[in-house]
Amino acid sequence: MTVESDNDSDLERQIAAWRAYMQRRPELHDDDAAELEDHLRERIGDLIEAGLHADEAFLIAVKRMGSLDELSREFAREHSERLWKQLVLPGDAGTPAAARTRREVPMMVLFAVLAAIGIKIPDAFDAAENFYVTNLSLFALVPLAGYFIWRRRAGLRLAGIVAALFAVGAVGANAFRLADDSFSITLTAIHLPIALWLVVGLAYTGGDWRSSRLRMDFIRFTGEWAIYFVLICLGGGVLIAFTAGTFNAIGLHPSHFIEHWMVPCGGIAAVVVAAWLVEAKQSVIENMAPVLTRVFTPLFAVTLLAFLVAAIWTNNGIDVDRDALILFNLLLVVVLGLLLYAISSRDLTAKPGVFDRLQLGLVVCALLIDMLVLAAITGRITGFGFTPNKSAALGENLILLTNLAWSAWLFVGFLRGRMPFGRLESWQTRYLAVYFAWSWVVVLIFPPLFDFA
């Protein structure tokens, strides 16, 4: 080994480190980095020729280039568009597109089209009026699960498990022949989508559903998907308005087409498209759900606190009819959502901050309010009798209450520095199993348990 080659490899290492540092700048693209590296090497070459050692030459060349901050600022002034992260679709010019990523878009379109065709098949057989009420989630989520099984290259075993669970869902939706006006049909219509969504989660994780990281990814995916779905639906609304307006203007009335084709097919296809968008933009665009969480956590905390103060001050009892229980259930869901999406974007190693205290305050307020509701309801629950609706609402309340109470406990431990934040995350991801079990119980066990009421 000569001193020369030693120097050379040393220089290469320094340049590589410098380049890695530069590539972290969004303003500098790979091409710019390569161009600047060429520039740096050229200067180093000149300096070495002038008699400097390699490491001296490197230092001077880097120094001459000026601070990277300043350089990036100059680049940003010319390339301001780079600060807006753009969604680069696979297959666009300039992206290294592998064969698989080029198939990404056609496959997504295929699954979306399959979903759109699928939703119209029962129509061909004159399906009963309430058929779609209970079965809609099956039509929406089977293609989505299929898409993820394809995307994750899941094996036959996982595909089999997911298919079997969907089959069980289909049985749950149709085997009991529930009456149109029964409570059970409403419960199935609400709980089957939740149960099946978690089955989609199984496909999403590619079968590795025990992994806490992947479960958290699925929670993130759920939030982003919901936002994208709503955005696509808003766009769809505009499209529908223009379809109706323009055709009406030439004397054609497309309302039948819109109602029976555009809305159901478009809506069901949007399920897959939204999922694809979330996957495609994952690392490109800031996640929206945590941003909304940041905005609404303080607002909800203040509102709940105000409600709590008002309830105690006026000493007005809470009017606990059935709707009230559902309303407060939804409140717990919202609080849980705020908690989940704050967790999902949190740096797990960061120290407790003001926002964490705010979050704890929010959870504690929600818990206290729910205690008031439950205290008010227990005296009268026996008077109501146990209908399926009340049982489901009460069961859900207890499930959410347990989750939030334990979260609050973990939060206190974290704020006092006795527990790592990761405990809270793993508690939430493990709790998904409870939602899974409960939603299936409501779909499969409740109808026979309550005599199909």
Place this chain on the structure above:
Amino acid sequence: MRIAKDLVAASATPLVLGILAEGESYGYAILKQINDLSGGRLEWTEGLLYPLLHRLERLGHVESSWQSPPEGRRRKYYRITEQGRAELAEQRRQWDTVVDALRGVWNSTPTMTPLWETGH
């Protein structure tokens, strides 16, 4: 002597276009050439040169291509376009006017040397 920032910025485009009009070149070589032409008095930074080259490319005055010689690194070369030549001619006309006007001013003003350096 340091040349004011505004003046450096104003003269940057005609200098780069002028150098590229003589033949295609790349960043480091352009920088060196400007250094030589000004006797080292025009201090250009990379933060000035590369964004400027990219802007000229966006405007269509120059075009670029990556070339890799058989042995050696990949390097981005810039060459002037027809539109760039027209721009250079236009800039040159403007600069000539400015320089003529300045010359007129210099000649009518007897001396530019400050009093304390004339030894009075």
